[in-house]
Amino acid sequence: MTSHNKPDDPIAGRLLESALRGAYGRTPENVALAQLLMAASCAEEANRALNAAINHVRFDPHERDKAVKRLQRMRTLWDQTPEAFASIKAVMHSLDHPSARDLHPSPEAWARIFDDAVGVSREASVALYCLGRADLLRAATDEIVERIRAWNLLRDDVCVLDVGCGSGRVVEALARHVRTAIGIDVSMHMLQAARECCAACPNAVFVRTSGQDLSVFRDTSVDLICAVDVFPYFVMSDLAQRHIGEMARVLRRNGHLLILNYAYSNDPTASENELRRFAQEAGLYVRHSAMGKFSLWDGTCFLLQKTTQQERST
Numbered sequence: 001m002t003s004h005n006k007p008d009d010p011i012a013g014r015l016l017e018s019a020l021r022g023a024y025g026r027t028p029e030n031v032a033l034a035q036l037l038m039a040a041s042c043a044e045e046a047n048r049a050l051n052a053a054i055n056h057v058r059f060d061p062h063e064r065d066k067a068v069k070r071l072q073r074m075r076t077l078w079d080q081t082p083e084a085f086a087s088i089k090a091v092m093h094s095l096d097h098p099s100a101r102d103l104h105p106s107p108e109a110w111a112r113i114f115d116d117a118v119g120v121s122r123e124a125s126v127a128l129y130c131l132g133r134a135d136l137l138r139a140a141t142d143e144i145v146e147r148i149r150a151w152n153l154l155r156d157d158v159c160v161l162d163v164g165c166g167s168g169r170v171v172e173a174l175a176r177h178v179r180t181a182i183g184i185d186v187s188m189h190m191l192q193a194a195r196e197c198c199a200a201c202p203n204a205v206f207v208r209t210s211g212q213d214l215s216v217f218r219d220t221s222v223d224l225i226c227a228v229d230v231f232p233y234f235v236m237s238d239l240a241q242r243h244i245g246e247m248a249r250v251l252r253r254n255g256h257l258l259i260l261n262y263a264y265s266n267d268p269t270a271s272e273n274e275l276r277r278f279a280q281e282a283g284l285y286v287r288h289s290a291m292g293k294f295s296l297w298d299g300t301c302f303l304l305q306k307t308t309q310q311e312r313s314t
């Protein structure tokens with residue numbers, strides 16, 4: 001091994017991989033920076049890892065210039081967001097509650113955890129990769145809504161349901177394009193933040209639910225369901241299969257379900273296979289699946305439709 005791929009500093013070496021994911025464009029720069037800050041035990045350690053990454057890529061004959069530029073942009077982003085390390089660590093501390101380590105944490109446990117997290121940072125509690133910044137969160141949300149719009153799923157006669165709506169950013173961004181936007185969540189404090197976020201949206205409605213199912217909704221009453229970064233919690237609570245079944249029940253014929261991030265897993269293929277199996281059992285067809293296609297987020301994207309094989313082939 002040459003000196004450039006084996007950094008002398010063992011601490012920086014541990015974190016180097018996070019920085020290099022950003023350097024080589026494998027994850028967006030803000031995501032790589034958030035992952036680096038999440039993994040570092042102090043800001044100085046993250047700083048050393050960034051320096052080690054710059055040193056490392058200098059020896060790459062093919063990608064050097066682009067990689068150095070990306071690392072410099074990560075550093076600039078951090079300079080512009082000096083509170084990022086503290087915000088990320090504070091939210092991680094709330095999420096690291098002992099009940100989150102149960103084999104299958106209950107929805108009530110997640111409610112308490114997210115009640116605390118949103119009190120720490122409205123932005124970072126729903127998306128650590130936004131580094132606690134409202135402007136980055138807004139840009140990431142706009143990108144999601146633009147994707148939904150490009151699929152032609154937004155019309156003024158549409159009823160959309162955002163499951164696990166958190167502090168309401170997606171409901172707020174969707175409400176102006178649809179007839180009704182309903183947000184549900186288990187966390188009372190998240191819902192309080194969501195109501196404030198949507199104070200100027202007369203067609204936005206929020207409901208606190210048990211998190212076990214969608215029993216407050218009638219069959220075939222919704223055109224579009226969005227589930228942004230909530231399925232990983234269903235998976236951890238062992239409620240993913242039940243929720244996919246419930247979503248299929250609540251969707252109108254030909255309605256769509258958008259799942260952004262299905263699981264926080266080291267085996268994305270196994271997770272996708274599980275999602276496909278549950279979807280098939282529920283009568284949902286996977287129209288689209290993609291990884292890493294957002295410019296500010298590395299989330300996976302699945303668009304499902306309630307349609308029969310016969311309808312698809314005619």
Ligand SMILES: C[S@@+](CC[C@H](N)C(=O)[O-])C[C@H]1O[C@@H](n2cnc3c(N)ncnc32)[C@H](O)[C@@H]1O
Pocket residue numbers: 107110111114125126127163164165166167168169170184185186187190210211212227228229230233234237239
């Ligand atoms: C990472 S946040 C994402 C929030 C929002 N979708 C967003 O992207 O801004 C996850 C949210 O899921 C909610 N949640 C967790 N388990 C839930 C359940 N079983 N039913 C409904 N919401 C749940 C949490 O309270 C939290 O608001």
